[in-house]
Amino acid sequence: MTNVLARLRALQEGDLPTHGGSTLAYVYDSGLAEADEIGRAALAQYGATNGLDPTVFPSLRTLENDLVGWAARLLNGETAVGTVTSGGTESVLLAVQAARDAANSPTPNMVIPSTAHAAFHKAAHYFKVPAVVVDVDPVTFTPDPADIAAAIDDNTVLVVASAPSYAHGVVDPVREIAAIAADRGVRCHVDACIGGWILPYVRLDGIEVPDFDFAVPGVTSISVDLHKYAYTPKGASILLHRDASLRKAQFFASAAWPGYTMLNSTMQSTKSGAPLAAAWAVIHHIGDQGYQRLARTAHDATLDLAKRIDAIDGLTLVATPATTLVAVRTDARSDVFTLADEMTTQGWFVQPQLSFRDQPPSLHLTVSAATALRLDELVDALTAATRSAQQLGPAHVSPDLAAAATTLDPTTLDDAAFDGLLTIAGLADTAATGTLPTRMAPINALLDVAPPPLREALLTAFLDHLMRPA
Template identity: 60%
Template sequence: MTALPPDGLDAEDVLAQLRALRSADMPTHGGRTLAYVYDSGRRGLDELGMAAYALASPANGLDPTAFPSLLRMENDVVAAAAGLLGGTTATVGSVTSGGTESCLLAVLAAREGRRDVAAPAVVLPATAHAAFRKAAHLFGVRAVEVPVDPVTFRADPAAMAAAIDEHTVLVVASAPSYAHGVVDPVGEIAAAAAARGVRMHVDACIGGWVLPYLRRLGAAVPPFDFSVPGVTSISVDLHKYAYCPKGVSVLLHADPALRGGHYFASADWPGYTMLNTTIQSTKSGGPLAAAWAVLRHVGDDGYLRLARDTRAATAALREGIGRIAGLRVLGDPDATLLAFTGEPAGPATGEPDFDLFTVADEMRARGWYVQPQFAHRSSPVNLHLTVTAANRGGEDAFLTDLAAAVRAARAAGPVAVAPELVAAIGALDPDTLTAEQFEGLLAGAGLAGDGALPERMAPVNALLAAAPARLRERVLLEFLGLLYRPGS
């Protein structure tokens, strides 16, 4: 396909091409893609969001005086989030493009709020979202990673407190952590941060809109919001369990003074005075309007019903996974995320008699997407499920296919990486990786140099699992560079 056709195509022809391209994607409805997408299962909700998106997409959030509708909608959305998360009349917030931007801004505001600290640091549990490491990288803040409990995967309050020093400008906890779906002990961590005069951010990007409803349904949700003394900011994504179109998140601060550090102004040039509340300058009003419309349409009782369905689906899947021989759910999840691993086949081996990466391939062949997660410290290789309301009613079909996928993986046997390839990986330096070495790894992984993906990913994932995390990052970034090339 050329960059531009010489003559414009008919609108229907363009849409037909788009539909053809989308046909290769995993489905975004029906609950069969258990990562990346959030499906309420409610008829008409997507159409409402897209209609609102279209109405406001030409409006520019750069200047609220020119587009006061966006100002009103943003204040409404922030108020809804603050009300759900224990905010007060002093609570303020900003609507962002997604959870990563919200986390970036939380770190930036904390850094700017302590310009007296020459070498600022942020204290993170090892399970904190990678967005905080990205923020540290971008903003020149040192990330201090603290090990979590090796069994529960929750942050260790004593270890977190011990890591706080005169350089700390922010302490982070998760509600819940993405990898295992557990809520950190926010109260104890916030108390330790407050005792040292340090800000405390709760990353509730994935749980902030569902945990309050789960609590109302009787779930034992640990305290995590602004009702906890010492919590100074919270991030919550609306394109997750508020089921709004992507991408909309909210970063809340307990009071306006805490928020000021992520605002930006520039008047020292001949153009307009640029004022930004977030990292973006120009930003379409579409995502904000879509979120505003969906929140108002679903309403409080609607979200309670969606949370009830999600809770029931999560419980059914968790119980069913436990009944499949060779599988075990990791930790004790508090929310709607599940991670499961393989149990050892016997005391003599200490290893499962099947490969989880093969299970993921087998599930994809059966029309399901489950997300592989590599081993990290005490967390073994596992498969991750993001459960949504759309999974209610489909639990038996999923579990039947999962049991079949495990049987197929057991029959196929473990995925073996050649010893010489493992040795070659061990000798590589990610900082000096050459093009020739990268091409050799691609060949060893069965990947084409043109960036084409193989049908089955288990051999690739097994090879990546043998690589240290830093080398895995470098290899995957190089491969990403192959994917994003015109003509690919």
């Protein structure tokens, strides 16, 4: 056993750190060691349980109802019901599926801002509910409610708003969007996967926050992730519906076979009770007062970070953060891809975001409570990395390669052609050996000049090669 665990620890040495606040995407760190320990203990205690049948493990039913009730209280859902899911994407998928099935339209669609999370496009693909995409204002990065209204038609089953959007960290005009949806008899889902556990607690601390939850008439469902700012182990989100009648279409039952009657509230049938138990344990350990402190710490640090970033020569804040997400751009002396690489050399992971339509690329930083404790270090690293990136200059893509990338039709390419493109992009060795490049800027710069369909196809080919047995 010791040898096996030692091998796992050796493999983990190549991973980004999950604690310490230096990974500013993908993970969320409260900085509370005891909360982490309690979460791990609960994971182990419930690792063998199965949430498929709530009558077999009644403790899981108790834990889930308790967590749903906690979230409903935070989000002003007096009559709300909900389901614990495996993450924000599953919560979004279920919200779309429930809206589609409840409407029973032969040609359903949903209306989403262009800044809505990619999970809605995944839902569109899975459930054949095309997304009617509404552009956002180039300054505020929020949609005009009038454009939302114009996009709704007789086949629309769902309208979406973000609180906040991931890419820019701003909250959509939920009150206006929900009113439009209600007037047209359409469901309105608020994606508060990131903000749903932050906004209520900073509001309790006296900070004015945008209207976004069930206090807003017309909001019919909300997704909120526990493994983000509730700081629970991965694999826990909640999808809330305003009332039980709205949730019914989410459930799936089948007695059309000789085995047990399948009855599911989520995409999964068999599902471990471990993430649920860990979430319950961490949330009850930290408690309302603890979350209020953590939320205020992360919120204040984010505003401070945004102000200090704006003072760094060569960096520009994309939007004033509404919660704990910061988006940054560089001037022409460097690019965000080189800046991200330079931050990595200093021990900080920040996430490059490729250009989209008329929006240039940006750098995404997610601030957690643990990051707040190291804010001076982070700003010093950003300042030094910016200077280094300016000295190196932007990553270069040859004009011929850039021109080719903009004209290639990925649907006409075979596997051999994709293998050649992976080699050109610098991803072939990684796909073959699993050894990541030391610098990602040249790869990201090439992906940035490629149209989104080619980006998707290239990265899909890369993933296909990467995820094969050695």
